[in-house]
Amino acid sequence: MATTYAALLRGINVGGGRKVPMAELRTLLEGLGHTGVRTYLQSGQAVFASAHGDEESLAAELARAVEQHFGFAVDVIVRDHAYLRAIADACPFPAAELEGRQLHATFFSAPVGPERFAGIDAEARLPEEFRLGDRVLYLYVPDGLGRSKLAEQLARPRVTEGVVATTRNWNTVVKLVELTRA
Known part of the structure; x- marks a missing residue:
């Protein structure tokens, strides 16, 4: 059973640097095997479903993929629906x-x-x-x-x-x- 998560990428698409086009971020997440990928605004939010991993491992996986693909490090926090609802x-x-x-x-x-x-x-x-x-x-x-x-x-x-x-x-x-x- 897949869990739906939100990925929060820190400090992208602000000012002139660290550009991460949302279409490329969606493709990157799909390439990692996640489904139902959507992005929200241009400021670094993505939603996806995954049947494997936990919040920390998914965040680390996405941070590595972003650095490999875009050439700069980005901090990532991943949280599931239950956590976000509770917050x-x-x-x-x-x-x-x-x-x-x-x-x-x-x-x-x-x-x-x-x-x-x-x-x-x-x-x-x-x-x-x-x-x-x-x-x-x-x-x-x-x-x-x-x-x-x-x-x-x-x-x-x-x-x-x-x-x-x-x-x-x-x-x-x-x-x-x-x-x-x-």
């Missing part, structure tokens, strides 16, 4: 009441503990807020991510050291839940 359901913020640009999820490749965030003065950044979940950080930024001082602090190396982290707006999270539904 959406566990959102500590009123997602239905917010614009997609106000709410983001930063996915981590491994669990991260609250000690990584001990140096961040959350009170000083209000009304911006963040909460930790299962390999995810929920980020509420009422004025958007681009203007967020809290987001800058959360992206610092001491916070992300040793893990892959990639952020998606809430509209994308909701769409990935929908696209991975079997």
Whole structure:
């Protein structure tokens, strides 16, 4: 039985470099033996079904294939529908009441503990807020991510050291839940 996954590729098709055309990404995933391959937007989301592997091995396989095909390394996180649904359901913020640009999820490749965030003065950044979940950080930024001082602090190396982290707006999270539904 195949499981449907979302692959999140970090830092592609942003600015002028690290171009990964979505049609080529779909072909690459199909070449790895995955089925039902679809992409979402140009910013590095793909959905596919696979009967073999787990999230970590599938992410490593795709990262190797992207590097071989495109000539540059890309961090990849793979998550299944059940995980994405659980993340959406566990959102500590009123997602239905917010614009997609106000709410983001930063996915981590491994669990991260609250000690990584001990140096961040959350009170000083209000009304911006963040909460930790299962390999995810929920980020509420009422004025958007681009203007967020809290987001800058959360992206610092001491916070992300040793893990892959990639952020998606809430509209994308909701769409990935929908696209991975079997």
